[in-house]
Amino acid sequence: MKTTLLCLTATAALTLAGCAAPGASGSGTPSASAPAPAAPTPGGRIVKSRDGRFDGEIVGTPARGSKFAKLQIGMPMSEVSSLIGGPDNLERHETGKRWIPFYFGNDSQRLQASYRGEGCLTYTGGNVFGGGGSELIRIAVNAEGRCSD
DSSP, X not given: OHHHHHHHHHHHHHHHHHHTSTTOOSSSSOOSOOOOOSSOOTTEEEEEOTTSSSEEEXXXXXXXXXXXXGOOTTOBHHHHHHHHOOOSEEEEEXXXXXXXXXXXXXXXXXXXXXXXXXXXXXXXXXXXXXOSOXXXXXXXXXXXXXXXX
């Protein structure tokens, strides 16, 4: 009986700790902050979003006058699309945050947009309920248009 109660208490404590995690609002609305990449990839550099709320990553250097040279970390997908056009390919995948209890942030999914001749853009994909997201968090310059994640 004591062991069962102890396990239930530990589980409850972990669940409550998830509620207090950064980005968890508890109100059911998406968090206003976007995540930063865990660590820069080789050849990548960490930069602040244009509004300064979070860090993003730029891998490689966009050529002067290229589509990607016009972009800034933190831009919404709609602004990027109106500025440089739609991608050649768009893929969505879930992140590990999808399975955190009571996580209402905007990074439970990621969207990767490939542009042939330019590279790959990564966006937050929103929360588990379909809201929020679509902020540019990574620019990877790659002439083949591949996403290297």
